[in-house]
Amino acid sequence: LxxxxxxxxxxxxxxxxxxxxxxxxxxxxxxxxxxxxxxxxxxxxxxxxxxxxxxxxxxxxxxxxxxxxxxxxxxxxxxxxxxxxxxxxxxxxxxxxxxxxxxxxxxxxxxxxxxxxxxxxxxxxxxxxxxxxxxxxxxxxxxxxxxxxxxxxxxxxxxxxxxxxxxxxxxxxxxxxxxxxxxxxxxxxxxxxxxxxxxxxxxxxxxxxxxxxxxxxxxxxxxxxxxxxxxxxxxxxxxxxxxxxxxxxxxxxxxxxxxxxxxxxxxxxxxxxxxxxxxxxxxxxDDVEPYELMKLRLLNASHQALCYFGYLAGYRLVHDVAQDPLFATFLLAYMEREGTPTLAPVPGIDLDAYRRELISRFSNGEVRDTVARLCNESSDRIPKWLIPVIKEQIASGGEFFRAAAVVASWARYAEGVDEQGEPIEVSDRIAERLVATAQKNRTDPTAFIADRSLFGDLADDEGFVAEYTATLASLHAKGARATLEDLVAR
Ligand code: NAD
Known part of the structure; x- marks a missing residue:
């Protein structure tokens, strides 16, 4: 009817x-x-x-x-x-x-x-x-x-x-x-x-x-x-x-x-x-901020942490990525060691349970959420959800190599060609500019992060640049899966 x-x-x-x-x-x-x-x-x-x-x-x-x-x-x-x-x-x-x-x-x-x-x-x-x-x-x-x-x-x-x-x-x-x-x-x-x-x-x-x-x-x-x-x-x-x-x-x-x-x-x-x-x-x-930060820096940032690596590793559906133990381990480590330390106390929420629930929500095979959807409009998302985590972790002396690796995975994805040489359709308001810059990655490894409208002054931070360029080089040399294995083993 x-x-x-x-x-x-x-x-x-x-x-x-x-x-x-x-x-x-x-x-x-x-x-x-x-x-x-x-x-x-x-x-x-x-x-x-x-x-x-x-x-x-x-x-x-x-x-x-x-x-x-x-x-x-x-x-x-x-x-x-x-x-x-x-x-x-x-x-x-x-x-x-x-x-x-x-x-x-x-x-x-x-x-x-x-x-x-x-x-x-x-x-x-x-x-x-x-x-x-x-x-x-x-x-x-x-x-x-x-x-x-x-x-x-x-x-x-x-x-x-x-x-x-x-x-x-x-x-x-x-x-x-x-x-x-x-x-x-x-x-x-x-x-x-x-x-x-x-x-x-x-x-x-x-x-x-x-x-x-x-x-x-x-x-x-x-x-x-x-x-x-x-x-x-x-x-x-x-x-x-x-x-x-x-x-x-x-x-x-x-x-x-x-x-x-x-x-x-x-x-x-x-x-x-x-x-x-x-x-x-x-x-x-009365105050939404602790809940917002929890959601943006754990859920949304984890979406970015899984989508580029996942796409490059050949996955097209989010649950397939989240059900892969290598990815789940990486996501949990990002959340525990990098995302969570930047949060204020969140009244009434058990953060450990929240993180685990996220992995199980991402793993829901019925929802059939696509990796491509998460990769869309990255230039609006990475600067708002992930870059603040990196900056705060740098300032407090905490770990940030996983988040830096996620930025590198975006840069690799934005090259517009996957690991099999097939084209990637980069869907972003500024796709043309992103792809043009990312295509310089191999000869100028900091070209992508030099864009201050997206990354602020992160390109001036030696520690960040070292982590970012190391992951980018590894993505070029070994591919997404092997790179992730190294990151998880650290
Ligand atoms: P959608 O593509 O189904 O709908 C987006 C809507 O926004 C459309 O009506 C579109 O016309 C409108 N829109 C886009 N750009 C606009 C602009 N510049 N000016 C005016 N209208 C504009 O997407 P959706 O799934 O409904 O998500 C919309 C937003 O909801 C997300 O960007 C996010 O902020 C929020 N959100 C989405 C989800 C999700 O899982 N889909 C979860 C939490 C929050």
């Missing part, structure tokens, strides 16, 4: 569907960047609350900011905002559920004014975002918002029709101010350390450049809570679509599949209230 409101009752005989009357749910949240993750995470938590009769005034309206989000618009329109979320247990069992918390979807490029008005609507109290790490337009080294990025620069010109998240959100806030409607809270749910602080910086910087008075108003009136989010959500494949039809009888053009694990640690800082997220299992805390 096609997934529509009309067919919900029939679908409900096989698969859990919303138990609440969706026509009675009113919007309270606008979300920018309705991808797999938002649909596996915040929208799922709200659906959980709504099934318990709570948060019925916190329905979500989705907004797609990029031209390619037209596809999501088509699907969401055809399916009345409904989609199937399938949790994949490692034992092969599935937990499907039809999620109903997203009420509708707007495509900003097609109708920017409708997107702005959706956010200006006084019923909206939160604008949340999952627009990827790169979506914040921050210079990796200076940490500053890049005002001359072409899209941003265009949005900053007088009378421009907004195209970027910054332009759209700022214009919505301007309209609210002018109409006497209080500001919504801006809640970033992206994988960025201090995501609330970063969101505050980018939105107020943009707004100030556009209109200093508005920037001051936003800075005074908009709350930007920080949060840590976690649930491994790979991109949806055709096999996933086929499985939803074959196993559950639902024709869903864009289901979401993910692991069973889910976590959200959220700072309680909302200007106009929030859904009772804690009733759905969210940890609402």
């Amino acid at each position: 096609p997934l529509t409101t009309e067919n919900l009752a029939a679908i409900g005989a096989e698969v859990p569907v919303p138990s609440y009357d969706r026509s009675q749910v009113t919007p309270g949240i606008v979300h920018l960047g309705v991808g797999g993750f938002h649909r596996a995470h915040q929208a799922m938590y709200l659906d959980r609350l709504m099934n318990d009769g709570e948060a019925l005034d916190w329905g979500i309206r989705g907004i797609g900011v990029l031209p390619h989000d037209a596809r999501m618009k088509e699907v969401m329109d055809a399916q009345d905002g409904l989609y199937t979320l399938v949790l994949k247990d490692p034992d092969g069992s599935r937990e499907p559920r039809v999620i109903g918390s997203i009420l509708d979807f707007l495509h900003a490029p097609a109708d920017p004014d409708a997107a702005i008005e959706a956010m200006a609507d006084p019923r909206i109290r939160i604008v949340s975002l999952t627009v990827t790490e790169g979506g914040y337009n921050i210079d990796a080294v200076t940490g500053e918002f890049v005002l001359d990025e072409p899209g941003v620069a265009a949005d900053l010109t007088d009378g421009a029709v907004p195209r970027t998240s910054f332009g759209l959100v700022t214009e919505a806030l301007r309209r609210r101010r002018d109409r006497g409607v209080p500001a919504f809270t801006v809640m970033s749910c992206d994988n960025i350390q201090g995501n609330g602080h970063v969101a505050r910086k980018v939105f107020t910087t943009f707004a100030t450049a556009k209109d200093a008075e508005l920037g001051a108003w936003i800075s005074e009136n908009v709350r930007f809570p920080n949060c840590m989010v976690d649930r491994i959500t790979p991109g949806t494949t055709d096999d996933d679509r086929a499985e939803v039809t074959d196993r559950f009888g639902i024709e869903d053009a864009w289901p979401v599949v993910c692991e069973p694990f889910v976590q959200w640690v959220l700072e309680d800082d909302f200007g106009l209230g929030r859904p009772p997220y804690e009733d759905a299992g969210v940890q609402v805390v």
Whole structure:
């Protein structure tokens, strides 16, 4: 059966569907960047609350900011905002559920004014975002918002029709101010350390450049809570679509599949209230930072620690890498000896158990997360997740050779040719530049790390350079597997 409101009752005989009357749910949240993750995470938590009769005034309206989000618009329109979320247990069992918390979807490029008005609507109290790490337009080294990025620069010109998240959100806030409607809270749910602080910086910087008075108003009136989010959500494949039809009888053009694990640690800082997220299992805390650092430096950095070595060793699926004892040993050693020493105490978390759970989550063969997904957009990830670990370990005199080796594995991967001489498709905003630089690796072994916009002044640190170049040379001479064996034996 096609997934529509009309067919919900029939679908409900096989698969859990919303138990609440969706026509009675009113919007309270606008979300920018309705991808797999938002649909596996915040929208799922709200659906959980709504099934318990709570948060019925916190329905979500989705907004797609990029031209390619037209596809999501088509699907969401055809399916009345409904989609199937399938949790994949490692034992092969599935937990499907039809999620109903997203009420509708707007495509900003097609109708920017409708997107702005959706956010200006006084019923909206939160604008949340999952627009990827790169979506914040921050210079990796200076940490500053890049005002001359072409899209941003265009949005900053007088009378421009907004195209970027910054332009759209700022214009919505301007309209609210002018109409006497209080500001919504801006809640970033992206994988960025201090995501609330970063969101505050980018939105107020943009707004100030556009209109200093508005920037001051936003800075005074908009709350930007920080949060840590976690649930491994790979991109949806055709096999996933086929499985939803074959196993559950639902024709869903864009289901979401993910692991069973889910976590959200959220700072309680909302200007106009929030859904009772804690009733759905969210940890609402005063200080998110220790949890964020734990997640970024253990989970996310480990993803980078496994993806380039794994790809070069011939693996294409994450669980195959994590199930290989050589890799698991390397990852645990990185986490224990390098990642963990940089963390502050994390209240209520047993870090040893957390590290082991990560290896078992990565090993879930049902999720079929791809190594390629983890290699994507590395230039946004390595500088934010791994470089800080290296810098802090250097400063404190701790070990960092494994993290330095991960940087070398990225440099080797970015050469764009694998160990069999086959091309690697490097997918990165700055892929061209990365590949061009990495191709100098053999003649100029520090060319890659000389890029200060990615690595800051690490290339000036002799200890780091020694570790990095040694691993890079070993990758060229012996390949990824033998290099990893040496690293694990140290
Ligand atoms: P996705 O590719 O399914 O969706 C990404 C969404 O972001 C799309 O709607 C896209 O249009 C939008 N987007 C990208 N760049 C943008 C920009 N510059 N401006 C506005 N919108 C932009 O990806 P996803 O799996 O939903 O992941 C999105 C983000 O969620 C990640 O980058 C990460 O920060 C966070 N996250 C993901 C996972 C995961 O396992 N997938 C886990 C934790 C956190």
